[in-house]
Every structure is written in structure tokens, then in C-alpha cells.
Amino acid sequence: MQAGKPSISQISVRLLPVSISNAFRVNNLYSTAGLKQSTGLFSELMIPIRKFISLAILAYLGSLGAHAEETKILFVAGKKSHGFFAHEHNAGSLLLAKCLNESGLDFNASVYHDPEDPSWPKDDAVLDGVSAVVIYCDGGKRHLANDHVGTIDTLQSQGVGVGCLHYAVETIDGATSDAFLRWIGGYYQLYKSVNPHWSPQFEALPDHPVANGVEPFGINDEWYCNMRFRENMEGVTPILSAIPPLDLLPEKDHHHNSTPDGRAAVARGDPQHVMWVSENENGSRGFGFTGGHYHDNWQDDNFRKVVLNAIAWIAGREIPPNGIPSRTPTKEELLENQDYPIDESRIRDDKYADRRRK
Numbered sequence: 001m002q003a004g005k006p007s008i009s010q011i012s013v014r015l016l017p018v019s020i021s022n023a024f025r026v027n028n029l030y031s032t033a034g035l036k037q038s039t040g041l042f043s044e045l046m047i048p049i050r051k052f053i054s055l056a057i058l059a060y061l062g063s064l065g066a067h068a069e070e071t072k073i074l075f076v077a078g079k080k081s082h083g084f085f086a087h088e089h090n091a092g093s094l095l096l097a098k099c100l101n102e103s104g105l106d107f108n109a110s111v112y113h114d115p116e117d118p119s120w121p122k123d124d125a126v127l128d129g130v131s132a133v134v135i136y137c138d139g140g141k142r143h144l145a146n147d148h149v150g151t152i153d154t155l156q157s158q159g160v161g162v163g164c165l166h167y168a169v170e171t172i173d174g175a176t177s178d179a180f181l182r183w184i185g186g187y188y189q190l191y192k193s194v195n196p197h198w199s200p201q202f203e204a205l206p207d208h209p210v211a212n213g214v215e216p217f218g219i220n221d222e223w224y225c226n227m228r229f230r231e232n233m234e235g236v237t238p239i240l241s242a243i244p245p246l247d248l249l250p251e252k253d254h255h256h257n258s259t260p261d262g263r264a265a266v267a268r269g270d271p272q273h274v275m276w277v278s279e280n281e282n283g284s285r286g287f288g289f290t291g292g293h294y295h296d297n298w299q300d301d302n303f304r305k306v307v308l309n310a311i312a313w314i315a316g317r318e319i320p321p322n323g324i325p326s327r328t329p330t331k332e333e334l335l336e337n338q339d340y341p342i343d344e345s346r347i348r349d350d351k352y353a354d355r356r357r358k
Contacts, residue, residue, distance in 0.1 A: 070108035071315050073100060074130045077111055078137025078144055078168070079118035080339030084346045087167060088295040089136040090115075091337040095298055096134075099308055099326035105317070120148045127151075131315035132161035136292070139170030139188065146171065149179045156183060156284040161314025165307070166292030169224065177228070184286035185236040185278030189228035191255055194262035197222050197293075199354040200242030200274065210239050210277055210287070210309045213323025217302040220348075220355050222293035225272040226262040239287075239306065240275035248356075277310060285314040295338075296351055299329055 075093035090113045097109035112121045118137070121127060133155065137144050145152060145168075156162060162183040170188035171177050180187035188195075201218035205211040225244060229236055244266050249258040265272070277287045287310040297303050308324040335342060348355075 070106045071132075071312075071317055072130045073097070073107060073109040073132050073134065073311060073315060074121075074126060075109065075111040075134045075136060076120065076144065077113040077118070078135075078142075079115075081138050081167075082293075084338060084340040084343040085295045086293055086346070087138070088337075088339060089113075089118075089138075090339060091334075092165070092292060092295060092298060093134070093136050094337050095329060095333065096304075096307065096311070099304065100311065100324070102327075103308075103325050105312075105320075105324065107312075118144070120144045120151070124151070127155065130155070130160055131317075132163065132311060134163040134165065134311055135168045136165040137168045139167040140190065141172055143168065143171050143176070145179075146176050149176055152183060153179065156280065156286075157282055159282075159284050159316065161285045161287075161316070163287045163289070163311055163314055165289050166222070169227070169288045169290055181228075181230050182280060183278075183284075184276075184288045185233075185280075186227045186229040186273075186276060186288055188224050188290070191259055192228060192261045193224055193226045194249055194259055195222055195224050195256050196244070196248050197356055198244060198248055199352065200240075200244065200272070202240045202242055204241075206237060206239060208237055208239065208277070209319035210306060210313050212309060212319045212321055214302050214306045214309070217300065218352065219291075219297055219300050219303055220294070220351055220353060221291040221297055223272070223274040224290035225274070226259070226265045226270075227273065227276075227288070227290070229273075229276070230278075235279045235281070236276050237278075238271075238273035238276050239310070240291075241271045241273045243269055243271050275306065275310075277313065285316070287311075287314055294348070294351065296334055296347065299331075299334060300351070301326075301328055 075097055077089040077093040081087035081089065090111065093111045093113070097111050100107040100109040112126055135145060152162060164184055170190070171180050173189065177187055177189065197220065199218055199220040200223055201216070203216045205214055205216065246266060248266050249263050252258060253260065274290045275288065277285065279285055289307055289310065291297060291303065304326060305323045308326060309319050312319055312324050
């Protein structure tokens with residue numbers, strides 16, 4: 001029996017007292033009206049109630065059976081990168097996979113990570129039966145998907161969703177960037193997009209399943225701006241958006257920190273879409289999430305939930321009204337599976353303070 005799923009006896013315990021008490025209420029109505037009570041009358045009343053109970057149990061079991069087979073999610077985690085508690089690709093992937101597996105919603109999430117040779121899975125067998133692939137790695141020329149466009153195209157043609165976390169939304173222009181537009185609807189374009197550290201406030205969330213259960217929130221991260229999206233945002237829905245402060249970017253040009261196009265967008269007050277989802281021509285789904293620089297941000301319930309929702313959504317799952325449930329990770333859990341030795345000096349006192357890049 002799957003964790004979190006009630007057995008038939010549990011279902012009966014939940015439904016029967018309510019139904020029987022309703023039967024007695026109906027019988028008492030006859031008594032109050034001065035109508036004759038009889039065993040036959042009570043039995044007649046119980047017949048439709050028994051049918052209702054049976055149908056309710058069958059319907060509930062049917063809903064459980066809708067996902068009797070677990071939804072397989074594969075995280076592909078890249079190499080160690082930015083030092084302790086930053087760009088923790090493996091630790092972050094393991095944490096999110098654990099959240100999905102403990103949700104009670106029939107997920108089978110696993111992480112592919114080879115610390116000796118971090119790359120795209122060498123054995124295609126690990127991709128068998130997956131409903132979604134989530135990539136968390138360094139981007140640009142080092143992106144582990146750059147040499148596997150054909151493989152990912154094939155997966156998506158089969159309905160497999162693709163999600164990219166933080167630096168993994170950046171790739172190189174050309175065939176790979178075209179693929180990113182197909183897979184997830186947008187990407188970080190070098191010399192156009194920018195990577196400031198800031199604390200946007202996500203005050204308005206869209207009416208979309210990925211926003212289910214997510215409350216307005218704000219948090220400090222390396223939220224990328226001025227992304228390259230499909231023309232006219234075709235099939236793309238922004239999930240997290242905010243207008244950045246005018247002093248967000250330095251005036252000096254830099255291929256990542258400040259670009260003329262990025263500065264112009266900030267000066268215009270353009271809303272910056274730092275998370276989005278895509279519905280693709282072939283019926284598959286994708287998402288891009290630019291946060292995830294700081295590992296301790298996974299401790300924020302809204303930050304974590306919106307990503308878990310997105311992963312479930314690209315896998316074709318219905319999202320509960322309150323979103324994918326998960327408990328808040330402890331500090332001890334955050335410290336697990338780190339790529340670098342623990343360095344307490346790198347743990348921020350306040351992950352909500354508006355820190356900027358120095």
C-alpha cells in the first residue's frame with residue numbers, strides 16, 4: 001500500500017459514521033412529522049444510502065488508481081561550482097527529490113549525479129519511463145545538455161517535461177538555444193540577460209496550477225533578468241514576476257552583470273519574469289526557474305513549493321489546490337550532501353535582506 005493512501009477499511013471508517021448518522025436523521029424526520037416508523041421504512045431508506053456508500057468508495061478508489069503507477073522524475077545534477085551553500089546542484093536535487101517522494105502523491109524521484117564525471121546520463125536506461133527531467137547544473141558552454149539536444153528532443157516528443165533550475169537556464173546561442181525555446185520557452189542569453197542579486201517581491205501570482213498554494217513572498221537570490229523568450233511569449237506563462245529597482249545594475253558593461261539591453265529594460269520598468277512555464281507545440285511542458293543560487297532558500301516554503309508544483313506540472317500531474325505538500329527542511333537537512341566542507345561563515349543570517357552583488 002502506498003504511503004499516504006488509506007486502505008478500504010480506513011475509507012469505511014471515514015464514510016460510514018457520517019452516512020449512518022444521516023440515515024438516522026432522515027428516520028427522525030419521519031418521526032417528527034408524525035409519520036409511521038417501521039423496520040421496512042428504515043430498510044428502504046438504507047438501500048440508497050448503502051448504494052451511495054458503495055459508489056463513493058468505488059469513486060475514491062478509482063481516483064487513487066488514476067496514479068497507481070508512480071510518476072518517475074529524474075534530476076540531472078551537474079558538477080560542484082560556486083563553493084559551499086551555493087549552486088549546490090546535487091544537494092538541491094536530492095532535497096527536492098526527497099520532498100516529492102515524501103509528498104504521498106506517488107512520485108518516484110531520483111537524482112543522476114556522477115561526481116567523477118558530472119554529465120548527461122551515460123546510460124539511457126535511467127531515462128526509461130520518466131515523465132519529467134529536471135536539470136540543475138552550470139550553464140553556458142558548460143551546460144550538460146549542449147551535446148544532447150537530439151536525446152532531449154526525442155524525450156519531449158514523447159511527452160516528457162523538461163525543467164531547468166538557476167544557471168541551467170543559460171545556454172549558448174545556436175542550435176541549443178533554439179532547443180531551449182522549444183523545451184522551456186526561454187533562456188538566459190549572454191550579452192542580453194543579466195544576473196543580479198536582489199530581493200524581488202512576488203505580490204501577484206497568476207491563476208495557474210503551478211501557483212497553487214503559493215502565497216506572495218520575497219527572498220534574496222540571484223534572480224536573472226531580461227531573459228530571451230519565444231516571440232510574443234507564445235505558449236509561455238510567467239509565474240514569478242517583479243519590477244526591479246532602478247539602481248539594480250551597475251553602469252559598466254559586463255557580459256553577465258550588466259548589459260545595455262538589461263539596463264534599458266530596468267530603466268523602462270519592465271516586469272522581469274524570473275520563473276515561467278511553457279506549453280509546447282508537441283504537447284509537452286517545460287519550465288525555467290532562475291532562483292536557486294543559495295541553497296538555504298529551499299527552506300522557504302513558498303520558494304520550494306512553486307518549484308515542486310512546476311516539476312509535477314511538467315510531468316503531467318494535476319496540482320492539488322494547496323500545491324505539492326512538503327515539510328520545511330531543517331538546517332541539518334540543508335547541510336547534507338554538500339559539495340564542499342561546511343563553512344558556517346557562508347551561511348547568511350537573513351536570506352530575506354536585500355543584498356546586492358558587490
